[in-house]
Amino acid sequence: VLQAERRELNLKQWLTGPSQQAQAREALLIRELDSLSPNALAALTAQLTKANVTSWLPSTAVIVRLAQVSQDEEVYNLLWRMKADYNSQSELERLAAVGDVFSIQQLMNATVNPSLKPEAISLLTKSNPLSPQVKQFLVRKMALSEEATMVAREL
Numbered sequence: 001v002l003q004a005e006r007r008e009l010n011l012k013q014w015l016t017g018p019s020q021q022a023q024a025r026e027a028l029l030i031r032e033l034d035s036l037s038p039n040a041l042a043a044l045t046a047q048l049t050k051a052n053v054t055s056w057l058p059s060t061a062v063i064v065r066l067a068q069v070s071q072d073e074e075v076y077n078l079l080w081r082m083k084a085d086y087n088s089q090s091e092l093e094r095l096a097a098v099g100d101v102f103s104i105q106q107l108m109n110a111t112v113n114p115s116l117k118p119e120a121i122s123l124l125t126k127s128n129p130l131s132p133q134v135k136q137f138l139v140r141k142m143a144l145s146e147e148a149t150m151v152a153r154e155l
Contacts (some may be wrong), residue, residue: 007043012043033069040069060087084115096123
């Protein structure tokens with residue numbers, strides 16, 4: 001936590017190494033993200049979102065928690081481009097339950113991931129009431145022949 005606050009924590013270095021050590025450090029990071037200052041969070045998110053080429057990423061559990069705490073759209077964009085798993089699926093459900101403008105936008109953004117697209121669209125169709133943005137988004141999706149059936153089925 002102190003290294004993060006001083007902007008000295010290199011995520012790639014800290015979260016790589018022997019499997020048990022990396023898992024323990026990931027769990028610690030996930031647990032402590034809530035206690036970090038906005039500046040420390042910004043420094044950590046920048047390590048993942050500002051790199052020219054991302055050759056390394058932490059687990060989806062770390063990315064999900066960092067996205068939740070930072071509310072950083074770029075971190076969410078990284079998440080949606082990662083291989084889908086239980087953590088990213090759970091985050092879709094959490095975002096749908098929150099239902100604010102930012103969360104709904106993230107559900108729309110998640111449709112870039114082919115594995116998350118069906119659930120994201122399903123959750124969007126269940127948002128009540130359907131906002132104008134969601135309606136426009138679903139109409140645009142229905143204009144794409146490969147997605148029209150999926151959207152129509154959910155509606």
